Amino acid sequence: MIEIRVHGRGGQGSVTLAELLAEAAYYSGQQAQAFPNFGVERRGAPVTAYTRIDNKFIRLRSQVYNPDYVIVQDVTLLTDPKILGDLKKGSVVLINSSKPLDNLKVPQGVRVKAINASGLALEVIGKPIINTIFLGAFAGLSGLIKLSAIEKAIKERFEGDIAKKNILAAKRGFEIINQN
Amino acid sequence: MKKILEGSRAIAETVRNIGIDVISAYPITPQTHIVEDLAKLKADGEADYEYIRTESEFAAMSVLIGAAATGARTYTATSSQGLLLMTEVLFNAAGMRLPIVMTDANRAISGPINIWNDQQDAVTMRDAGWIMLYGEDNQETCDLHILAYKIAEKCLIPVVVNLDGFVLTHTVEQVDIAEAKLIKKYLPAFKATEKLDVKNPLTFGAFVTPGQYMEIRQELHDDLRASKKVMAREMLDFKKIFGRKLSLVEYYGAKDADTVVVAMGSVLGTIKEAVDELNKVGKKVGVVKISSLRPFPAEELLKLIGSKKQILVIDKSVSLGEEGILSGEIRRSFYGQSKAKIVGAIMGLGGRDITKEMIKQTIVTAKKTNEQTIFVGK
Incomplete structure (x- = not known):
């Protein structure tokens, strides 16, 4: 089972990202589960959401504590030491940052990937909507999700131009993650 | 049809496919998505029930009592403080033997105020005379709703289907949504034997003296006990039609x-x-x-x-x-x-x-x- 934890701020679409990850994994032939860390949601407040992906139906209902992947949509959230504190050997951290994060303190054996999601989103979507960049980046990095499945998941949720731009954003994320 | 969707959405689609006449509800976290989805299905022309948004949960259940007494198939959903607010009416629904089905997205009770999941709300209505079911995942919860109408209408006892608020209502996972056609095979249209009808006037929930009250309460007690056998049988039938197992x-x-x-x-x-x-x-x-x-x-x-x-x-x-x-x-x-x-x-x-x-x-x-x-x- 692969466990993913998404950290963001209210308004960044963290819950949507967790759900899109689950839906796209499902359309790639896997079983998946997504749920938010039910907080009192408001714009700007820290938000956490979870996704689990497995080859059989997922029964486990607890929150995710030692994730295989962590997605951090806002780098300023890292002032909270808990976010990267429970990572295990082999975990991957994907962080929205325009600068490399070589000096970031993480447990041994954890890989950090900085991705300029905000910049890419402004380029592709014209707005700082970054969650679909990460959706594509996760797909490119993990190999668990097909691009065609991402397209299906996005089209189910959004229409017209918004769907098109988000699919493009996911493709950009998919390409860029394996280039750096 | 197998889909990946939010628990609340899965329940809303199942309820729509069951074929409801009257839905009456008031939103409360974490149940809100269910009644929002049902309202949207109606607004989009994908459902033909009457949808009545009331000013409180007390009124929502009262509306259903009136509707069910005319022989309508009825539904509502609630949580926590909302359930407590309708408590008085819940006892009446059971006492009047109306086959109402309700979803309770289980949530903690104030105080201190807390919107998250536990199962304290539903146990408050344990002695109200309702059948009380609990789902383990979203598939089972949807299936229990179909079963609930069968049991409610056979036994003339209202049924509450419980699922953990947020933990299931807000979780996206696979559910095989039962199609309306298949549900019809299992659950025929509801035909009330006694109902409010201007051509054949009856009184529901009438005043009862010490001479009759006790027998009527005992009858509900006996029927509630007997409903266990009906349920066991209906669970077997459910498996035959839907291929999924339910059990006490x-x-x-x-x-x-x-x-x-x-x-x-x-x-x-x-x-x-x-x-x-x-x-x-x-x-x-x-x-x-x-x-x-x-x-x-x-x-x-x-x-x-x-x-x-x-x-x-x-x-x-x-x-x-x-x-x-x-x-x-x-x-x-x-x-x-x-x-x-x-x-x-x-x-x-x-x-x-x-x-x-x-x-x-x-x-x-x-x-x-x-x-x-x-x-x-x-």
Whole structure:
């Protein structure tokens, strides 16, 4: 089972990202589960959401504590030491940052990937909507999700131009993650 | 059709496919998505029920009483404080023998105010005369809704289907949504034998003197007990048509277990994962799912686990000052008929997370403790 934890701020679409990850994994032939860390949601407040992906139906209902992947949509959230504190050997951290994060303190054996999601989103979507960049980046990095499945998941949720731009954003994320 | 979708959406689509005449509701977290989805289905022309948004839960259930009395098939959903606000009306719905079906997205009760999941809300209506069902995952919860209408309309007893608020309502996972055509095969249109009709006037919920009240209450008691047999039969029929199993009690884990964990709702999934891991290292542990709190499957449970050494009951609700609701039910059911040591663990109140490790640790603690009830928060 692969466990993913998404950290963001209210308004960044963290819950949507967790759900899109689950839906796209499902359309790639896997079983998946997504749920938010039910907080009192408001714009700007820290938000956490979870996704689990497995080859059989997922029964486990607890929150995710030692994730295989962590997605951090806002780098300023890292002032909270808990976010990267429970990572295990082999975990991957994907962080929205325009600068490399070589000096970031993480447990041994954890890989950090900085991705300029905000910049890419402004380029592709014209707005700082970054969650679909990460959706594509996760797909490119993990190999668990097909691009065609991402397209299906996005089209189910959004229409017209918004769907098109988000699919493009996911493709950009998919390409860029394996280039750096 | 198999889909991946939010639990609330899955329930809304199932309820729509069941074919409801009247929905009346008032939004409250974490149930809101269900009634929002039902309202949207109606607004988009994808459903033909009457949808009445009331000014309170008290009114929502009152509207359903009126609608059900005319022979309509009715539905509402609520949570927590909303359920408490409709309590007076809930007793009337059962007393008037109206086959209303309601979803309760289980949530903690104030105070202190808390919007997260536990199962304290529903146990407040335990003695209201309703049938009370609990779903483990979103598939089972949807299936229980279909079953609920069958039982309600056969027994003329209202049914509440419980699912853990947020933990299931807000979780996106696979559900096979039963199609309307298939549901019709299982659940024919509701034909009330007695209903409000201007051509044949009747009174519902009339004033009753000491000369009749007791017999009417006993009749509801007897019928509620008898509903267990109807339910067992209907669960078998359900399997034939939908291919999925429903049961009053279900055992999972080592056949020769000396320790058995008992619970209701979504925590069962986490317990099953813990049991698998314990069985793998040779620990003789099993788990029992209870799907119905009323009627209570006392005989079935006794037959299933009465001979075990140790029973750990996990409750997300508590009769304050005494013990967990489920552990109390099991203790009285087993009195004089089982030598099992029964320990109740109160867990997950107000949204406190329950992990596999906590379950494993609590199994160990329960063996050692002399307490009847323990609170486990980490």
